[in-house]
Amino acid sequence: MSHVLAVLEQRDGALRKVSFEIITGARRLAEALGSEVHALVIGAGAVTGTDGAGRFGADRVITAVGPGFTRYAPEGSATLVAERARSGGYAAVVLAATATGKDLAPRVAARLGCALAADVTDLTVEGGVVVATRPVYAGKALLTLKVTGSPAIVSLRPNVFTPVERPRAGAAETVAVDTPAGRVTVREIKAAAGAIDVAEAPIVVSGGRGLKEPANFKLLEDLAQAFGGRAAVGASRAVVDAGWRGHGEQVGQTGKTVSPTLYVAVGISGAIQHLAGMRTSKVIVAINKDKDAPIFKVADYGIVGDLFEILPRLTEEVRKAHG
């Protein structure tokens, strides 16, 4: 029986949390196929956190260690994953649709000559074929696809495949590789202002034109901080286009599509292209002075009123709740 290859992510020698989501998605396929999950992580040395991979359903955890892989090496990683996928005769290869996965998955797919279903939000197996569901038009519609390649290659949208504990052996292996890193090299990673990315954060607090001026985003940053490092600040297209916030924070069809556990929209009216980017959030809170704003039509909870009064109070209450 063909197994499932889960391609994990690490940074600075530590497994990234999204890796457990990848294993969870891979596990789902493996259960349906009656096969095993083999997790692969690439690094320049031992990767901490791999001992947790078994807990979420990895039968084997393979660490490929090579001198060129201190940082993400696009071409060398593609070579390693494609070789492994080919030699192992895998039924499916599962990655995450993170910045790295979005770069790596198409390269692997092209090398294997197999289709990639990117950014999927649901996965099943029907008649031995991987069936993936993925949002299109930034979430205004869902496309269900049969991925007929062998292997079927899928990348999972972050924050959707909540890690589920399904303990397996997680047998650790280390393989030394001499694969060249390739022509494209990551010289350094500059840390961004926010430690947590809006596309990955479990909580997103987003601001729009209702904040009136760039300096007022301090109120949102304070709220994000009150959530104890689990929240990222997001922004509407209007304020990004106005230059108030960086494009990396933009939520919407021409920005990022996010699915956090909690999305707080502050001073955002809810244009269709913004709603497309955040409608799959688990819980949506809207704060707006206009009770007829479209954002209230998708919000689970709303407060109508002056955000400059509401935000400081909310920050205080959240801080208390976390205290």
Place this chain on the structure above:
Amino acid sequence: MKIAVCIKRVPDSATRVRIAPDGLSLDEAGVKFILNPYDEFAVEEALRRKEQAGAGEVTVLALGPAAAQETIRTALAMGADRGVLLQTDRVPADGLAVARALAAELTDGGFDLIFCGKIAIDDSNHQVGPMVAELLGLPCVTAVSRLEIAGSAGTAEREVEGGLEVVEFPLPAVITADKGLNEPRLPALKGIMAAKKKPLEVKPFQGGVTGIDVVRMTLPPERQAGKIVGEGAAAVPELVRLLREEAKVL
């Protein structure tokens, strides 16, 4: 400097999506189509690189229906020199099938740089650019928000979770453009007039093998409007209680 830009005709981001009677695709009735916003950054960057080099040619390449000629004309009006359309009534859902066709068209072009948008806002596949690069055996940097070229070496910045990667690569190369890379110019009247006379070649897209079968397109479940907890700051304690006890997200 010889540069190619891969572009796509997509529905405007303000489009309200309705499903076509086939249950597999978008109902295009009344839909306004635009040049994919990320491809605008790609076209703009190509024009700037050509302008800096002082000489060269920018070719735009699209795969799509006959109406995508208008999309190509938009890029020509911005300043691109010539266009090629690989014409088909239906763009494959399999990005690799698209990439194969684009790569076959680009392979003998002798391009120093090939630009794409990092993602098309319709199918959101974010894969065609790096696939084209792999098929052509070229280095590729994806989702680039800053680019420097010096001779035959490039440095790019790309956003990753919580940071910016600084990436070095040799030319020729494929670059996919992110927002922030530049501010795309609006076509001027003179450019629009000139674009009408620029060469635009139309070739049939042959299709080919695809590894994706679309089973259905559906609308996502409607979100139920929730409740207005209250007005003003006085409603905050109740909101926090609901988030903790009812929604259980705190």
